[in-house]
Amino acid sequence: MGRNEGFMLESIIKINQAVNGFIWGVPAMICIIGVGLLLSVRTRFIQVRKFGAALKNTIGKIFDKTQAKDGSMSPFQAVCTALAGTVGTGNIAGVAGAIALGGPGAIFWMWCSAFLGMCTKFSEVTLAIHFREKNANGEYVGGPMYYIKNGLSKKWHFLAVLYALFGVLTVFGTGNATQVNTIVSSIHSALHNLHIIDGTVDERANLIFGIFIAAFVAMVLLGGIQRIGQVSEKLVPFMAALYVILAIGVVILHISRVPAVLAMIFKSAFTPQAATGGIIGSMFLSMKKGVSRGIFSNEAGLGTGSIAHACADTNNAVHQGMFGIFEVFMDTIVICTMTGLSIVLTGAWQVEGLEGVQVTTYAFQHGLPFPAQFSSFILMLCLVFFAFTTILGWDYYSERCLEYLSGGNMKHVKIFRWIYILAVFIGPYMTVSAVWTIADIFNGLMAIPNMIALFALSGVIVKETRAFFQHAKEEALAEHRSFEEVCEENLNEEEAPAN
Numbered sequence: 001m002g003r004n005e006g007f008m009l010e011s012i013i014k015i016n017q018a019v020n021g022f023i024w025g026v027p028a029m030i031c032i033i034g035v036g037l038l039l040s041v042r043t044r045f046i047q048v049r050k051f052g053a054a055l056k057n058t059i060g061k062i063f064d065k066t067q068a069k070d071g072s073m074s075p076f077q078a079v080c081t082a083l084a085g086t087v088g089t090g091n092i093a094g095v096a097g098a099i100a101l102g103g104p105g106a107i108f109w110m111w112c113s114a115f116l117g118m119c120t121k122f123s124e125v126t127l128a129i130h131f132r133e134k135n136a137n138g139e140y141v142g143g144p145m146y147y148i149k150n151g152l153s154k155k156w157h158f159l160a161v162l163y164a165l166f167g168v169l170t171v172f173g174t175g176n177a178t179q180v181n182t183i184v185s186s187i188h189s190a191l192h193n194l195h196i197i198d199g200t201v202d203e204r205a206n207l208i209f210g211i212f213i214a215a216f217v218a219m220v221l222l223g224g225i226q227r228i229g230q231v232s233e234k235l236v237p238f239m240a241a242l243y244v245i246l247a248i249g250v251v252i253l254h255i256s257r258v259p260a261v262l263a264m265i266f267k268s269a270f271t272p273q274a275a276t277g278g279i280i281g282s283m284f285l286s287m288k289k290g291v292s293r294g295i296f297s298n299e300a301g302l303g304t305g306s307i308a309h310a311c312a313d314t315n316n317a318v319h320q321g322m323f324g325i326f327e328v329f330m331d332t333i334v335i336c337t338m339t340g341l342s343i344v345l346t347g348a349w350q351v352e353g354l355e356g357v358q359v360t361t362y363a364f365q366h367g368l369p370f371p372a373q374f375s376s377f378i379l380m381l382c383l384v385f386f387a388f389t390t391i392l393g394w395d396y397y398s399e400r401c402l403e404y405l406s407g408g409n410m411k412h413v414k415i416f417r418w419i420y421i422l423a424v425f426i427g428p429y430m431t432v433s434a435v436w437t438i439a440d441i442f443n444g445l446m447a448i449p450n451m452i453a454l455f456a457l458s459g460v461i462v463k464e465t466r467a468f469f470q471h472a473k474e475e476a477l478a479e480h481r482s483f484e485e486v487c488e489e490n491l492n493e494e495e496a497p498a499n
Contacts, residue, residue, distance in 0.1 A: 036113075036117060037116055041117070042461070096359035100359065114300075124462045129320050129321075136410065139311060142305060145167075184209045185357075249367075250342040342367055343360060398416070
């Protein structure tokens with residue numbers, strides 16, 4: 001019987017790996033890149049043309065204290081909630097894994113995926129605002145399941161159900177168990193480096209950590225969507241700034257090596273090398289690792305971030321879409337790039353026996369002029385913030401997916417919220433690898449109906465974008481003002497809903 005159980009377990013692992021490899025393999029990558037390129041061409045590369053406006057209307061709103069209406073978030077709270085779901089431990093551990101397998105060239109392909117992903121995320125957010133609804137509580141709800149339902153014919157509505165179902169199933173892997181496990185593991189590692197505990201795992205300590213994490217999660221989640229937005233808008237900018245400052249410190253202290261490292265990144269993108277220095281087979285492996293890391297990190301193509309954006313207290317779909325551009329830029333171009341540069345500059349990617357978070361920890365410990373224990377503690381702090389806000393963001397995604405599946409029955413959502421909180425206690429005791437594999441599968445499955453919808457509704461995206469900027473151009477001519485001035489004014493005004 002034991003032999004049969006072992007065979008069954010081995011078979012399940014192989015099936016999971018095969019399915020995961022197919023879903024995140026060549027077809028999915030071509031689909032996501034292809035749709036991103038199509039949207040970029042049809043919007044005339046809005047991520048380039050309006051990049052300045054996207055930064056001005058996101059970073060410039062950090063200190064805007066305007067409160068949203070009941071049941072909604074401010075636009076900046078919405079983007080912070082979306083960033084809370086996307087900026088997670090993958091930005092630290094995932095990038096390290098991509099470089100270890102795909103060489104430094106994976107960073108180049110990560111940039112490429114982010115460039116197209118900025119337009120993809122812009123499109124997702126624009127559609128989410130355009131096709132959103134109000135639920136029984138008067139709250140805005142939207143996202144892929146709603147723009148599939150309201151934008152496509154009835155014969156395609158099954159895609160909305162599939163998307164919502166996958167969204168509920170994946171949350172316990174990506175948004176809960178793995179994040180809690182990472183929090184507990186990073187705390188254990190930091191306390192061990194500070195010689196407060198030995199290297200053994202204390203299950204009583206895990207239980208205590210689980211109680212504290214569950215209590216903090218409950219305090220936020222039971223306060224509703226506005227509480228999630230309020231916490232996210234405070235934690236996300238802080239944790240991102242702290243982490244980026246540390247990484248910039250590594251870069252500055254190794255500034256003389258930056259030109260050589262950049263040259264290595266571009267060269268390795270087309271002649272990839274593994275950590276051992278040997279050729280790893282083909283350029284495609286480096287491309288695959290970089291693109292998949294970028295997609296998994298910023299979620300452009302998965303559509304999850306648009307669920308948070310849909311509840312923003314704004315009627316301006318194009319304006320909120322600009323936040324989507326900023327979100328991908330911040331997540332991948334800034335945070336993932338800083339992680340990648342730190343790892344390559346310090347040679348951490350070539351140290352044998354290290355993987356995931358350990359690689360980034362090594363880079364910070366050897367790249368900063370602080371005691372190793374201090375660097376480890378600061379990185380642990382960043383990891384805790386990253387993981388905690390990801391738990392919050394993914395709870396909101398899954399609640400909205402369940403709300404759609406249940407026809408707006410909020411009783412099911414409230415029960416689910418408590419289950420989600422209690423699931424925190426499972427995280428410290430779970431093995432991460434199998435959970436991540438299953439979570440990856442459902443994430444990939446979520447992308448399929450979303451990419452179909454983006455392709456089918458690309459005309460709506462183009463129409464909305466052109467209408468917004470054409471109106472600004474006509475207004476500028478009538479009032480003898482510059483197009484840029486009127487465009488910026490319109491981005492900050494509430495307009496009648498496009499739908």
